[in-house]
Amino acid sequence: MKRSRAASVAAVAIGALFIAGCSAAADDSGSAEGTLQFLGTDDPATYAPVIDAFEASHPDITVEYTQVPFDQYSSTLQQRLGAGDDTIDVYGVDQPNLSQLAAQGFLEDLSDLEGEAKAATSEGQYEINLYDGKMWALSVWNSTQLMFYNRDALTAAGIESPTADPEARWTWEQIEEAGRAAQASGTQYGLVLEQIEAYYQLQPLAESLGGGSGIVGDEMLTADITNDAWIQAMDWYGETFASGLSPRGVGGFQTAPIFSDGDAAFFVGGPWDVGRMAADADFDWGIAPMPYFEGGDAVTPTGSWSWGINTASKNKDAAREFLEFAAFDAAGALSTAEATTIIPANTDAEAEYLPGLEELGGDRAAGVADLISFEVENTAVSRPTSVGYVQFEAEMNKAFADIRNGADAAERLEQAASQIEAAWDKL
Amino acid sequence: MTSRLSSGTGVAARTGTAARRPRRRSSPLLIALAFLAPALIALLVLRIAPAAVALWQSMFQSGLLSGDRFVGLSNYIDLFASPDFQGALGVTLLFTVLINPIQVAVSFLLAVLYTKRLAGAKIWRSLVILPIAVPPAVSAVMWSVIYRPDGLANAFLDLFGIPPQPFLTSPQQALVSIMVLLSWIGVGYWMMFLIAGINDVPRSYYEAASLDGASSWRQLWSITFPLVRRPLAFVLVADTVSNLLVFAPVQILTKGGPEGSTNLLMYDIFTRAYTLGDLNTAQAEVVILVLVTVLIVGVQFRLLKAED
Secondary structure, three states, X not given: OHHHHHHHHXXXXXXXXXXXXXXXXXXXXXXXXXXXXXXXXXXXXXXHHHHHHHXXXXXXXXXXXXXXXXXXXXXXXXXXXXXXXXXXXXXEEEHHHHXXXXXXXXXXXXXXXXXXXXXXXXXXXXXXXXXXXXXXXXXXXXXXXXXXXXXHHHHHOOOXXXXXXXXXXXXXXXXXXXXXXHHHOXXXXXXXXXXXXXXXXXXXXXHHOOOOOOEEOXXXXXXXXXXXXXXHHHHHHXXXXXXXXXXXXXXXXXXXXXXXXXXXXXXXXXXXXXHHHHHXXXXXXXXXXXXXXXXXXXXXXXXXXXXXXXXXXXXXXXXXXXXXXXXXOHHHHHHHOOOOOOEEOEHXXXXXXXXXXXXXHOHHHOOHHHHHHHHHHHOEOOOOOOOOHHHHHHHHHHHHHHHHOOOOHHHHHHHHHHHHHHHHHOO | OHHXXXXXXXXXHHHHHHOOOOHHHHHHHHHHHHHHHHHHHHHHHHHHHHHHHHHHXXXXXXXXXXXXXXXXXXXXXXXXXXXXXXXXXXXXXXXXHHHHHXXXXXXXXXXXXXXXXXXXXXXXXXXXXXXXXXXXXXXXXXXXXXXOOOOHHHHHHHHOOOOOOOHHHOOOOHHHHHHHHHHHHHHHHHHHHHHHHHHOOOHHHHHHHHHOOOOHHHHHHHHHXXXXXXXXXXXXXXXXXXXXXXXXXXXXXXXXXXXXXXXXXXXXXXXXXXXXXXXXXXXXXXXHHHHHHHHHHHHHHHHHHHOO
C-alpha cells in the first residue's frame, strides 16, 4: 500500500514538473521581481513544490513561506495586517473569513481578474471570493465530502452496499436503518462524521431540508437557524447520538480511526481520507456520495483556501504573478496539491489530479474521481459569505456540541441565535 | 499587590524626609532605589501598565463596522446582562466553593498520612507528587482518553458493576470530572507545603501528648492542625487563586460545554477575546475576574486573621 501511494505521488509530481516545464517557456512575460513573503497555516513542505515551480518559471522572484498554526492564524492576521505590516505580501484566506478581511481593508481588490477567475474554476469557487460586488482573492484549493462504508459490516448485516453513482445516492434515513442493522450484527457504531461538531459538515443537513445556511438578510447579519428545517435537521442529528448510532465524547478529527479500525458502518469524511483508509483499513470498504434527507436536496460541503494580497504589500506585481500561477496556471495549481491530499480549485488541474487520487485509494476507491467532479459541479453549497461568519461559526459549533450531548435542538438553536445576534451587535 | 507597593513607597518616603537633614544619608536612598529599580520597572511594565490598559480599553468598543468609540461602562452592563457571562460567573463561583475546600482537605490528610512512619510512605508520597511533572495540557489529553465513553474510567467502574457514565458529555458530571482531574494534578503539589509545615512541628509536643494519653485524633486536631495554620493559609489562598485561573483543561476537554456547565470565567474571556473577536468586552471581563479574585482572597485573609 505504502509503495503504491509513493508511486502515485511521484507520478503526479513528474506530471506536474512536465507541465510546469512547458508553461515556463510559454509565460515568462512578467517583469516583476524581488522577494515575496507568503503566510499560511500548512507545513512548509506542502508549499515547497508550488514555490519551486514558480521560482523556476519566474527566476527574478523568490518566495519565502512562513507557517502560522491554524489556531493562531486568524488572530495573527488581525494583529499584523491591522498594524499595516508590509512584510506579508500574499496570504492564505480561509474562505468564510474573506468578507471580514475585505471589509477591514486587508485584501487587495482583484476585480480586474474576474474573467480569468471565472474561467479557471467552478462557479461556487469563483463566487466565494466576491464581497460587496468585488473580487478579493483567488481560489487555490477546494474540498468536498464523501461517504465511506464498511462493506464487511454491511454484508454481515445482510445489506447490499451503496455505489459511487450520484444518481443512486442514499438518504440519511437509509443510512440510519442500515447503520442500526450493522450495529445489531456486531459493529459498534452505525454512523460517524469526521468533523462531528463542525458547521462545515453539518450545514448540508439543514440545507438538504431547505433550511438555508443560517445567515440571511441584505447585509448577511441576520441569524435564521430556528426555522423548521434547521430544527428538524438538528433533532435528527441529536437523536443519532442519543440512540447510540453515533458516539459521544470523541472530538472532531479524532473520529477517522473509529472507521479505519472497523468499528463503524458509515463514515463521512474528506478526499484526504481516501489515502488514509487505503493505508489503515484492513477490511473491505468503499466510497459513496454524501447522503441527503428523503424528499430534500442533495447538498455537499465545499470550500477551502483562497490566496489574497495584502493591501500594504510593496511588491504587488510579483504577488499577482504568484497568485495567478497558483490559481490560473494548471501546472501551478497542480503543484499546490502535490505534497498534500487536497483538490486544486483550478478545473483543469482538478481533472489532472483526481485520477491520481483514485489510484491512491486503490480498487476500493473506484469511481471517486468522477464522484468528486460531480459533487463540486452540482451539489456543492458554500458556507455563507458574511462579515459576521467567524462569530456565527463559533456559536454554532458550541450549539452542535450541546445538541450532540443531549440538549433540546429547538431550545439550543434559539439560544445560539441570541448569542450570535449579541456577538454581531458588537461588530 | 497594591498593598505591597504602597507600603514600599511609604518606607521610601519616610526615609526621604528623615534623610533631609544629614545630607550624606540621601545617597543610601538612591542606592536602594537603584537596587529596587529592576523589580519596580518589571512590576510597572509587566503588571501595573497592562492592568491599567485593560481597565482603560474596557471602556471602549472597537467594532469592525462601527469603528472605535468610548462607551463608558456599557461593556460591563452588557456583560451582566449576558446569559453567557451570568452562567460563567455562576459556574466559576460554584467551582471555587467546591474545589478549594476539597483540595485543601485532601492535601492535608495526605500530608498527615505521609508524615507518619509507615512502610513505603516516601514512595507513596512521590507517586502522589508525580502528576505535577506532567504539563497541564498533557494531563488534560490523558484524561480525555480516560473519560471517553469507551475509556479507562468506565472500564474501571464496570469492575464494580457500575453502569457506564457520560462524564464530560453530561452537564451534570462535566464540572466534577474536571475537578477530579485538577485535583489529581494539584493535591500532590499543595501536600508538599503541608508536609514541610508538619515536619516543623516539634516531636516533643506529640510525645508529651502521648504521655498524657491523648488519642491520635486528639493530637491531629489539637497539635498538628493549629501548628500548620500558616502553611494551610498559604495553601488555601494560593490554591484559590490558581483555581480561579483554570483554563487549559476546559479548552482541551469541554470547550466550556455541555450547555455552559464548565464555562469558567477564564475560558469565557478567551472565547470572547479570540473567538468572537470582542477584545474590549473581554478586557472588562478580565477586570471583573480580578475583582472577584481580590474579593475572595480578601475574605479568606479576614477569616484567617479573625481566628488568630
